[in-house]
Amino acid sequence: MxxxxxxxxxxxxxxxxxxxxxxxxxxxxxxxxxxxxxxxxxxxxxxxxxxxxxxxxxxxxxxxxxxxxxxxxxxxxxVSPALALSNPFAAAALAVGIIAVLFGALGVLPAIGLVISVLGLVRSRRLARDGRKDTGFGRSIAGLVLSLIGLVRWLPFIAALLPQDLRG
Known part of the structure; x- marks a missing residue:
């Protein structure tokens, strides 16, 4: 090591x-x-x-x-030790996005992935403003896209759980 x-x-x-x-x-x-x-x-x-x-x-x-x-x-x-990981939200967004596409957990994981991705994008903007090179923007966008795909993929299952009168 x-x-x-x-x-x-x-x-x-x-x-x-x-x-x-x-x-x-x-x-x-x-x-x-x-x-x-x-x-x-x-x-x-x-x-x-x-x-x-x-x-x-x-x-x-x-x-x-x-x-x-x-x-x-x-x-x-x-750089403080807390900022040494530049953008941990970006890495988490990507990981949750991948898991959301595969498993979805009835839309809960994609929704969590969307929130983490937005946090990653906000953090990457702040890091870019501070002049940092590794902002995690790409990983945040990838996590956002994967979370959206996961949400769309699991929407039929979520709709099947809704009561008949709400489905239309």
Missing amino acids: ATPSDQPGWRPDPEQPGMVRWWNGLDWSDTRRRADDDVAKVREAAEDAARSSTISPQQVAKTTGAPKNALKAASDAV
Whole structure:
């Protein structure tokens, strides 16, 4: 099992203080850059460190000698553990959508899938607005379509359960 330190990312260069170096997951590459070239690069290094290392943004800023505004930018870039899964509603919508098509449970699972899909779409919009790349939009749409198919597939069974006078 891979540990966070095995994940690729920009890390403080062990050989040259004030520089960051690309760790490819197995070995150091020859690619280096000054960590304090600009705030965007420091933020990118801090995001990579937060996702794939045990190094904190404060340590990145301290090792690179970054200015205080870069330290703030690095701290702002840290993603909380709750947001690390970017969009759990999207994955749940897809899973429930697949199960809804197969089993349906008399329309209950497709209805739940529709609700979860809408939550996934709302979350993906918020993630896109925040500049995240993996928003889960596609998985949410797939879950929505599958849930709709599941609902349509199970409608005859639901209609058969209704009293005769309501069926028309």
